[in-house]
Amino acid sequence: MSRQPDPNRRNEQSRQAILTAAADLCAEVGYAAVTIEAIAARAGVGKQTIYRWWPSKAAVLLEYMQRIREEQAGFPDTGDLMADLLTQTTAIQRLFSSDAGAVWRGLLIAAQSDDAAADGVRDLLERAIVEATERLAKAQKTGELREDADLETTVEIVFGPLYHRWLLRSRPLPKAYMRDVLKLVFDGLKPAPEGR
Template sequence: MSRQPDPNRRNEQSRQAIVTAAADLCAEVGFAAVTVEAIAARAGVGKQTIYRWWPSKAAVLLEYMERERERAAGFPDTGDLAADLLTQTTALQRLFDSDAGAVWRGLLIAAQSDDVAADGVRALLEQAIVEAKQRLTKAQGTDELRSDADLDMVVEIIFGPLYHAWLLRTRPLPKAYMSDVLKLVFEGLKPRDRPLIR
């Protein structure tokens, strides 16, 4: 008896080829220059295949970014808040320095005028903020973080400098950048009756 090809596997292979092709093109030529036609040609599929799964190139690239963020910049929980923040923010900085950074930059720019990009970017950011706040809430319960700290503001204070320097390219970003940022941040976030972070 001959084995029939699994259409689900074939579809998944095509889907991954499309996502990878879109990300590679974005890193090579920039978001604005990427077209659905170019993605289809690079992935070896018809344009209609892409539109069957996604409404636009932004939607394809958002799927790529969701996958990359989960793989490379998830939020750890070792019981040491400072170490966990350093691990996560350093991983995020490395992500920004990779091809995924070019994709994310393009999506952030596109989000200013493209509703699909704006909705997707907002959803990814909200997910990341929820994960950060969950970790920060736990730290408040173990007295690693002031109980009266506004967690939305804490997230902005921690991640804002990295986004600002990376997006606006106002300064070089050495490997120790987030270590220096967090040392400054924790001066204000530490509980008042505990010693300074080392």
Template sequence: MPTPDPARRSEHARQAIIAAAFELCAERGFAATTIEAIAARAGVGKTTIYRWWPSKAAILAEGVEIQRDASATFPDTGDIWTDLATQTGNVTRLFDTEFGAIWRGLIAAAQTEEYAADSVRRILRGSIDAALARLAGARDAGQLRPDLDLELTVELIYGPLYHAWLLRTRPFPPSYMQSVLTALKPALAPAPEPAPAHD
């Protein structure tokens, strides 16, 4: 008879806990989600949860990072505008799922809970660094102005996305970000080459 693999069993429990936390947060909201409820739904004891995470924010942050990495990576087709449209469209669709409810809850909790704030900053930093790397490649390829402040460029691109999504100030279809990119392109793209002078 084969010996049970503790690592496999632990990984199964870990995934069950993350899934339970996501489900409960989507159903009840961040504030009403408790470690006790997560443990009950995942079929584990609270001590199992605290062995791996210090708080519900930590569980949810890990789940957010996993889903974000799977859905919001940057393509590189060689055309920065196509890649930005694809990536921001993917993010917009991701925000319209259970993931969005959890991410919104973490952002709200970050206003008062230091661990949630640290998690949000860490997750955002990873996304910002990925965007910076793709923008730097496009700048080096001559697709963006050479004098751009790339950190500011990331804020210009993603600021409207977060404003519309968090504050719900307007409809937020995936095509919204195409409109944003179209508006930004004249400010970010290199100046056109001057027409040759004619005698």
């Protein structure tokens, strides 16, 4: 049967060219304006070569994003939770403002209407969340994080504000934004008891 192509015969150069072209275009013109034809043209590739290996432009960008993820180390662990959270959120903030940020933004859009894309996005998010929860679990043991904190909720308390600013563009996203968020979130919004 020949309905699904043979991955062994796949041209690795074309694959790379397609992933790069797709990401570049995404950064230049925005996800909505990226077309398969434009990707093919820029990658110097036939349209069919894209359709042969990916079902949609979201799938191409998803693979690009997965590669980015793989290149990254996991969650930092120096023993200092606050410092590690800051390191990690800073890295994400840097990613948001790179080409990969445009790609990720596009994928989050695609995930709203494309179930396959949603699965891929969820998978990527999940890994990041799991890594974070593991780091937080360790912090609970070392007494850096309150024991009754639900870890997944905690993750969202940390990353939620970041995504809110970046995705909803409610305000500019300054360098030190997450430092302030983390400080506030760890100390709590309640005023200090008294003699503080």
